[in-house]
Amino acid sequence: GAGVSQSPSNKVTEKGKDVELRCDPISGHTALYWYRQRLGQGLEFLIYFQGNSAPDKSGLPSDRFSAERTGESVSTLTIQRTQQEDSAVYLCASSFPGTSVYEQYFGPGTRLTVT
Amino acid sequence: RKEVEQDPGPFNVPEGATVAFNCTYSNSASQSFFWYRQDCRKEPKLLMSVYSSGNEDGRFTAQLNRASQYISLLIRDSKLSDSATYLCAVTLYSGGYQKVTFGTGTKLQVIP
Numbered sequence: 001g002a003g004v005s006q007s008p009s010n011k012v013t014e015k016g017k018d019v020e021l022r023c024d025p026i027s028g029h030t031a032l033y034w035y036r037q038r039l040g041q042g043l044e045f046l047i048y049f050q051g052n053s054a055p056d057k058s059g060l061p062s063d064r065f066s067a068e069r070t071g072e073s074v075s076t077l078t079i080q081r082t083q084q085e086d087s088a089v090y091l092c093a094s095s096f097p098g099t100s101v102y103e104q105y106f107g108p109g110t111r112l113t114v115t
Numbered sequence: 116r117k118e119v120e121q122d123p124g125p126f127n128v129p130e131g132a133t134v135a136f137n138c139t140y141s142n143s144a145s146q147s148f149f150w151y152r153q154d155c156r157k158e159p160k161l162l163m164s165v166y167s168s169g170n171e172d173g174r175f176t177a178q179l180n181r182a183s184q185y186i187s188l189l190i191r192d193s194k195l196s197d198s199a200t201y202l203c204a205v206t207l208y209s210g211g212y213q214k215v216t217f218g219t220g221t222k223l224q225v226i227p
Contacts, residue, residue, distance in 0.1 A: 033215070042219030043159070043202070048212065055212055091158055102147055102206050102213045106158040 002026065004107035006092050012113045013082055021077045021110045025094030033104065034059075034067060034077050035091045043091065049075060050097070082114045116141050119205050121218035129226050132193050136221045138203030139185040146213070147206040148179055148186045152199045153220065159202055162188075193225045 005024045013019050025032050034046040045059040049069045060066070064082075069075040079086055089111050093104040120139045128134045140148075148165035163170065165177040165186045176189040186205075190197055200220040206213040 031212075035217075043217040045216070048214075050212055055210060056214065097213060102215060103149065103161050103164060104204070104215060105161065108158050 004092055004094050004105055006090075006107035006110050008110055009108065010111045010113075012115060015084060015114055016081055018078065018080045019082055019112065021079075021090050021112070023075045023077070023092030023094075023107055025073065025075070025092070026096075026105055027073075029094035029096045029105070030072060031095045031097045031102070032069060032075050033093045033095075034075070035093065036061075036088045037091060037109075038088045046077070046090075079112075082112075084114045087112055087114045118142065118216045119203060119218040121201075121203060121221045123219060123221060125222040125224050127224045127226055128193050130193055130195060132225075133189065133191045134193055134223065135187055135189045136201055136223075137185050137187050138205075138218050138221075139183075140205045140216075141184070142205075142207050143181070143184060145184075145205045145207045148177075149204040150175075150177055150186070150188050151202040151204060151217075153202055154199050159217075162201070190223075193223075195225050195227060198223055198225045 007022045032049040035043040047067050048056040051072050052069050064080045067077045089109040091109045093106045095104045150162040151159040152162045153159040165179050169178040174191045178187045200222045202220045203218040
């Protein structure tokens with residue numbers, strides 16, 4: 001079946017502009033995660049959704065970052081007033097926490113470049 | 116101490132060699148464990164889950180040592196196509212859900 005999809009695949013924006021990144025998880029996966037990965041670095045957790053609620057927003061780096069999820073499906077990550085330090089790949093992953101095994105399936109990511 | 120730690124490498128090994136990576140975790144209550152593979156400029160892909168009894172998938176063997184709080188990944192008969200970064204992931208039930216923490220990855224380069 002279809003995997004996790006993300007759009008756009010690449011986004012170049014000017015410093016100070018707002019951007020919206022979209023994630024479509026695997027159908028039926030109720031858990032959704034956003035991560036940030038800077039060049040050559042590891043995965044930085046941003047936010048976790050269970051259904052449409054976000055019990056863990058602890059990774060959002062500042063109040064310029066927000067995310068929402070609707071219909072227990074698509075999620076959008078919004079970055080306001082982008083800064084050059086926001087340049088990174090933003091990865092979305094989904095999983096089905098119906099068992100004790102929480103395997104995550106990642107989308108291809110959105111490569112954000114802030115100029 | 117970081118929650119999940121990995122040697123960043125790189126591990127440079129010749130084709131056909133056996134190589135092993137470890138991943139240590141700090142919280143003894145951690146519940147599920149995974150290995151992911153990430154190719155350059157690609158997303159991580161699940162390689163295998165790590166079960167308490169250890170598990171094998173072809174040339175790959177994963178093991179869990181709860182007493183010493185680490186997981187390992189053994190790759191036998193390394194292929195050029197095994198070159199990638201290997202990430203471990205550990206879950207911990209916290210705040211009503213399974214929190215997943217990734218290591219920063221170990222880079223493997225298989226040399227002809």
